[in-house]
Amino acid sequence: xxxxxxxxIIASPRPRIGKTLIARLLMEFFHDSGRPLVGYDLNPRxxxxxxxxxxxxxxxxxxxxxxxxxxxxxxxADHASTKVIDLGYGxxxxxxxxxxxxxxxxxxxxxxxxxxILFVTDPAAATVHSYAQLQRRLAATFVPVxxxxxxxxxxxxxxxxxxxxxxxxxxxxxxxxxxxxIDRPNFSFNAYMAKRPAGPTEVHQWIGEVYAEFRxxxxxLLMSRLNASLGAAAIANRKSRRTR
Amino acid sequence: xxxPTVIVVxxxxxxxxKTTVARTLLDYFTAHHVPTRxxxxxxxxxxxxxxxxxxxxxxxxxxxxxxMRIFDTLSTTDASITVIDVRAGLLSPTLRSLRDIGFLDxxxxxxxxxxxxxxxxxxxxxxxxIEDTSAFAADGKYxxxxxxxxxxxxxxxxxxxxxxxxxxxxxxxxxxxPKLNEMAYEQVELASVPFLTFVANKGxxxxxxxxxxxxxxxxxxxxxxxxxxxxxxxxxxxxxSGGVAPSGPRVQVVGRS
Numbered sequence: 024x025x026x027x028x029x030x031x032i033i034a035s036p037r038p039r040i041g042k043t044l045i046a047r048l049l050m051e052f053f054h055d056s057g058r059p060l061v062g063y064d065l066n067p068r069x070x071x072x073x074x075x076x077x078x079x080x081x082x083x084x085x086x087x088x089x090x091x092x093x094x095x096x097x098x099x100a101d102h103a104s105t106k107v108i109d110l111g112y113g114x115x116x117x118x119x120x121x122x123x124x125x126x127x128x129x130x131x132x133x134x135x136x137x138x139x140i141l142f143v144t145d146p147a148a149a150t151v152h153s154y155a156q157l158q159r160r161l162a163a164t165f166v167p168v169x170x171x172x173x174x175x176x177x178x179x180x181x182x183x184x185x186x187x188x189x190x191x192x193x194x195x196x197x198x199x200x201x202x203x204x205i206d207r208p209n210f211s212f213n214a215y216m217a218k219r220p221a222g223p224t225e226v227h228q229w230i231g232e233v234y235a236e237f238r239x240x241x242x243x244l245l246m247s248r249l250n251a252s253l254g255a256a257a258i259a260n261r262k263s264r265r266t267r
Numbered sequence: 268x269x270x271p272t273v274i275v276v277x278x279x280x281x282x283x284x285k286t287t288v289a290r291t292l293l294d295y296f297t298a299h300h301v302p303t304r305x306x307x308x309x310x311x312x313x314x315x316x317x318x319x320x321x322x323x324x325x326x327x328x329x330x331x332x333x334x335m336r337i338f339d340t341l342s343t344t345d346a347s348i349t350v351i352d353v354r355a356g357l358l359s360p361t362l363r364s365l366r367d368i369g370f371l372d373x374x375x376x377x378x379x380x381x382x383x384x385x386x387x388x389x390x391x392x393x394x395x396x397i398e399d400t401s402a403f404a405a406d407g408k409y410x411x412x413x414x415x416x417x418x419x420x421x422x423x424x425x426x427x428x429x430x431x432x433x434x435x436x437x438x439x440x441x442x443x444x445p446k447l448n449e450m451a452y453e454q455v456e457l458a459s460v461p462f463l464t465f466v467a468n469k470g471x472x473x474x475x476x477x478x479x480x481x482x483x484x485x486x487x488x489x490x491x492x493x494x495x496x497x498x499x500x501x502x503x504x505x506x507x508s509g510g511v512a513p514s515g516p517r518v519q520v521v522g523r524s
Contacts, residue, residue, distance in 0.1 A: 088450040092481045099480045125484020 046109035066111035171196035277358030
């Protein structure tokens with residue numbers, strides 16, 4: 024059986040923390056590998072991700088039930104595509120409240136979809152508190168993301184991952200001088216990576232590092248699944264030998 | 268054998284979601300494997316019968332023939348619980364005729380269990396009527412239900428109204444039915460199936476259905492909250508004094524708020 028495609032939720036209770044940038048990077052990273060991909064932009068007022076990927080990303084407003092059905096019913100039904108959700112700080116609370124109320128994580132697991140919440144951290148006490156509280160409330164898997172452009176230091180003890188073996192994702196700092204380059208409306212990381220007439224620039228290096236972080240993360244996910252299934256197989260094997 | 272139980276669900280006035288409460292009761296007993304039958308007094312429409320056609324009959328509680336159909340069969344029916352959904356305005360006439368036919372005496376002698384769910388509106392229809400019905404509230408099996416299921420009809424819970432009720436019904440126990448997402452409510456209406464069947468994503472005949480997962484989630488969560496109210500008032504113990512264990516598939520309450 025093929026593994027169902029993953030579901031990534033990029034979340035933070037605070038604005039201007041790099042969520043949409045990380046969602047853009049993930050979209051292009053997955054797109055580059057040629058897998059079926061769909062994104063959801065939950066920023067109803069400024070769907071920046073949907074504007075950049077008009078074909079791949081659906082803007083959804085989950086303020087009303089219709090929008091919630093549009094999102095969650097589709098997430099549950101779609102086994103084939105890798106899913107990326109850019110969760111704005113506006114609908115942050117409501118998203119998790121609905122998720123909890125309708126039992127989304129349990130149903131997703133039942134269909135072997137593992138929702139992974141990429142939580143973009145920052146040192147504010149409110150963020151630390153929100154992370155701890157959500158992790159208590161929801162049975163989902165939380166993976167901390169450290170955006171070095173937001174804070175230099177990362178306090179691992181404040182943001183413990185739900186699955187330590189998944190580790191965390193580090194987005195290296197990009198100097199503000201070249202930040203303008205990647206913010207251009209039609210900028211594509213993959214297109215930029217493809218051409219380097221005068222050798223790699225700082226931006227090339229940065230994209231390479233981010234993609235390496237993503238690759239490493241996926242590898243850790245794969246390893247952990249492999250370990251789990253090997254463990255299960257070993258147990259089954261031992262059992263069958265005993266019954267023989 | 269368990270003592271026969273009669274549950275009357277009534278209200279002073281219409282449009283307070285009385286039938287919805289009756290439906291949650293039927294689902295509750297279904298989940299607890301308690302054989303239950305229901306009588307719907309909304310002739311000729313019969314909302315309760317639409318949702319639970321197999322166990323519901325439409326009757327006129329004020330007619331002697333139908334009273335016989337309900338009460339003379341109490342000891343012979345397989346159902347240990349009889350739920351009667353009493354049309355708005357008929358609560359006190361019904362209670363009065365129950366007294367007249369000697370039903371309440373049988374309750375006093377402990378031959379029957381009698382439970383009243385009185386669904387409150389946001390305002391009082393008639394104070395006299397409350398006076399009438401409060402006479403039946405003596406034994407603590409009288410439940411005053413604040414129904415918030417369809418919050419739109421409840422702009423504001425009037426404190427004075429509330430106080431007036433609870434002065435009259437000193438021994439009554441309060442039950443709160445929380446609000447259900449409107450769209451989820453509407454979809455269950457359209458599907459015309461019990462809440463439990465909707466949650467299980469099935470049609471009326473048990474066939475697979477295709478309801479929205481989000482809406483099913485809302486209904487499951489809400490039904491779980493309603494049932495925990497019923498558990499709180501020990502409804503199952505009350506009606507199963509003959510010994511039906513409170514077991515069976517429970518609606519999972521996911522993260523109560």
